[in-house]
Amino acid sequence: MDDATQQKVVRIAFDRFAQSSGDHAVMDCAQYGFIRPLGLVLAHEGKNRVALFRVLDLPYIPAVVQEEGYPSPDRMRIFEIGGEVFAVLDDRYVELLHTVELGRQLLAAYGVPFDSAWPGEYPALDRVRDAFIEQRLVDSIGTPTVDLARLALEEAVDKTEVTVALADVADIRWPRPKSLLIVAGLAPVLMAAMGFAKSYSTLLNILSFLLGGIFMMFSLPFVDAVGCRVEALRERVRWHHKHEVRRELELQQRRHRVASSCAADQ
Known part of the structure; x- marks a missing residue:
């Protein structure tokens, strides 16, 4: 990217920001989410701008920033079992993680416990795996979430x-x-x-x-x-x-x- 193009990108970034408001970001305006509990900023729009503004040594990026919450660490547990990683919220909702290495240090520092054994009080892990497969068959888009309370009810019904x-x-x-x-x-x-x-x-x-x-x-x-x-x-x-x-x-x-x-x- 030559100097003229870089300057054009910077100019558009400031113009679009000036046209935006806290509730609405116009097209090409950077949009970031600030996860306060983690002290982390995530880019929804304008990811590549970060590298450009760093190269140009600009002190800040004009962007619409929305504050986002995050569950407290005592509500979360992460289980690493046989090459699979399961995140559990409130001892109920389970998601299968594929990139836990990207956030392992951050989550550990935040206080989220990492375990290697599936709790006996939870529904059987094989039943959880089957539930993920069933959800994928129904809807292949998005991140599937398994409700352990629902699985526990199904186990109780079966028995x-x-x-x-x-x-x-x-x-x-x-x-x-x-x-x-x-x-x-x-x-x-x-x-x-x-x-x-x-x-x-x-x-x-x-x-x-x-x-x-x-x-x-x-x-x-x-x-x-x-x-x-x-x-x-x-x-x-x-x-x-x-x-x-x-x-x-x-x-x-x-x-x-x-x-x-x-x-x-x-």
């Missing part, structure tokens, strides 16, 4: 035990269809045999017991009589139970918050 039919439980190995047909074919045989065994009470009782066992074997899998975690259900019924359990848990949480708020007011 809640509900009463269902045996046929609703996933990963149950059922007898082969051929075996079931053979057993089902015994029912009319037993019924016919009972007609000839009316005079023999002991034999009639045995045949009745066997026939009842067959009917129970075929009906029991469809009766809501077993306890099972929501996460272990077949997909066709899992979503229904997830919705019902989530609604109940959310209602319990709201009641707890209201009760806590009333107790605090007293």
